[in-house]
Amino acid sequence: MYKILFFAIIFGSITTSSNAQHKGCNTIERGPKANFLASTSDTTKPRGLADNYFLWDLGSVIKVKFLSGSPYLQDRIKTYAKEWEKYANVKFNFVSSGNADIRVFIGKGNGHDSYIGTVCKQIDDQDQTMNIDSADVANDEAFLRCVTLHEFGHSIGLLHEHSSPISGIKWDKEKLYTEYAKMGWSKEDVDFQVFETYKKSYTNGTKYDNKSIMHYPILPGETIDNYVVDWNMQLSPGDIALIKALYPFKGARKNEVTRLNIQNFKGISLVGNVEKMGISLFPSFDLKTGGKGGIVKMIFKFYDEEGYGLQDEDGTYQENGTVATVRSVLLPANKVVKYNQNGKKDFEFFLPVDQLPYGALDNNMQITFKIVYTTGEGELKNLYTSGAYMFKFKK
Numbered sequence: 001m002y003k004i005l006f007f008a009i010i011f012g013s014i015t016t017s018s019n020a021q022h023k024g025c026n027t028i029e030r031g032p033k034a035n036f037l038a039s040t041s042d043t044t045k046p047r048g049l050a051d052n053y054f055l056w057d058l059g060s061v062i063k064v065k066f067l068s069g070s071p072y073l074q075d076r077i078k079t080y081a082k083e084w085e086k087y088a089n090v091k092f093n094f095v096s097s098g099n100a101d102i103r104v105f106i107g108k109g110n111g112h113d114s115y116i117g118t119v120c121k122q123i124d125d126q127d128q129t130m131n132i133d134s135a136d137v138a139n140d141e142a143f144l145r146c147v148t149l150h151e152f153g154h155s156i157g158l159l160h161e162h163s164s165p166i167s168g169i170k171w172d173k174e175k176l177y178t179e180y181a182k183m184g185w186s187k188e189d190v191d192f193q194v195f196e197t198y199k200k201s202y203t204n205g206t207k208y209d210n211k212s213i214m215h216y217p218i219l220p221g222e223t224i225d226n227y228v229v230d231w232n233m234q235l236s237p238g239d240i241a242l243i244k245a246l247y248p249f250k251g252a253r254k255n256e257v258t259r260l261n262i263q264n265f266k267g268i269s270l271v272g273n274v275e276k277m278g279i280s281l282f283p284s285f286d287l288k289t290g291g292k293g294g295i296v297k298m299i300f301k302f303y304d305e306e307g308y309g310l311q312d313e314d315g316t317y318q319e320n321g322t323v324a325t326v327r328s329v330l331l332p333a334n335k336v337v338k339y340n341q342n343g344k345k346d347f348e349f350f351l352p353v354d355q356l357p358y359g360a361l362d363n364n365m366q367i368t369f370k371i372v373y374t375t376g377e378g379e380l381k382n383l384y385t386s387g388a389y390m391f392k393f394k395k
């Protein structure tokens, strides 16, 4: 039995852990394997697939910065990206210094990908949130435009149209596993990027658009019924209708959901609580909410030094079998809520020390913080996922 008389916490940000969320898109092209992160998705009523939980506020000015690339490519990408501004009530503000929401890395060998919508705000400032592969686009203006429209489509919340559950695409799966394996994709990569479809209710019974810029091409032989989709090189009427509905210039967005962003994150203070025989956690941040209010779960999960979840033994203080402390919080819409800011300790999470496996306190541990929303369909939607924080108790 450990005696907690006093302990201080050392913590710092390490790598984003193995359970990082929000898989971005991958390439529109069969490029090299991209840098995947997770994803979950949703859609809108009018048609097409977009992740409502990560849409930008109407009228947002989204800062974009290039981390690399020739002035020529940068200039072209900037021009093509701005096509979306004609139809969506957002602006891309390209900056050359300071912080930016979207960080575009132009280089060889990364493929093309982007985080979905505002997920980029959860990524470390120094990391790119979008890759554009110069090897594919440097000498192909039309393709550069197509890639730019596709990736910037993701950056304002659009998802792959071939993932529509009503597409009816009959992939030749074995063949595609073999094809994509040549590009270094695992079976899981192909399952996620190509075969996965979203729940049917996400499409709200609307149409599948095989002319969408968000659709991968389907080449001859990739389906068992010879269905093919050509390279879509421009925004389809469906793309335009969808983005206008998601980002109307007049009036409010019709299908708002609970959206949020964490700002001014100052860290997590962990304090040994002798009276209660446990650990109190005080995360310090502002929560900017958009859309509409709702109840979310805020969850701290505990891992060992290597990132393996500490196993729960009694069914309490856990999430999916990993030791965790959870709070349900009712969020207001369109507010900034402050938690444990300005030296206050007004928002506490607690974990009884006997919830930790024997020996855990002797070693480095990691925690992650996430905010989860349960949708009307009972799907768990990660609205925010932190990186992992390493700490160790001092005895």
Ligand SMILES: [Zn+2]
Residues within 6 Å of the ligand: 025, 026, 027, 028, 150, 154, 160
């Ligand atoms: Zn994509």
